[in-house]
Amino acid sequence: MANPADAEVKFDFEILAFESATEGDEVMAIYEFNNIGQQTLEIEIVSACDCMEVEWTRTPIPPGGRGKVEIVFDSTGRPGEVSKDIDLIFKNTDRDGYPLVKRVMLKGNILPRK
Secondary structure (H helix, E strand, O other): OOOHHHHOEEEOOOEEEOOOEEOOOEEEEEEEEEEOOOOOEOEEEEEOOOOEEEEEOOOOEOOOOEEEEEEEEEOOOOOEEEEEEEEEEEEEEOOOOOEEEEEEEEEEEEEOOO
């Protein structure tokens, strides 16, 4: 079944893959998206692991407008391959009354500190 949010939200990219970082480094990423639907969108919350600081567009995003989610990932204590989900939960709902949800990912390799 298709995600109803796909008709409303189009990200520039949904997976940000970084080549590598050294354990303890902070990895910053910005996920930008367009409101491709007919309704004004509003993000209620962005859910991510405790290893991330997250900021997002807190104002309503009109049709044709752009929004973003900025993350800072702390790689301390996380050597090896990482794959982290970031879930955007909108105040807007689908036709069944469920919140629109979109997921983006951060992937990469954390090298041990020498």
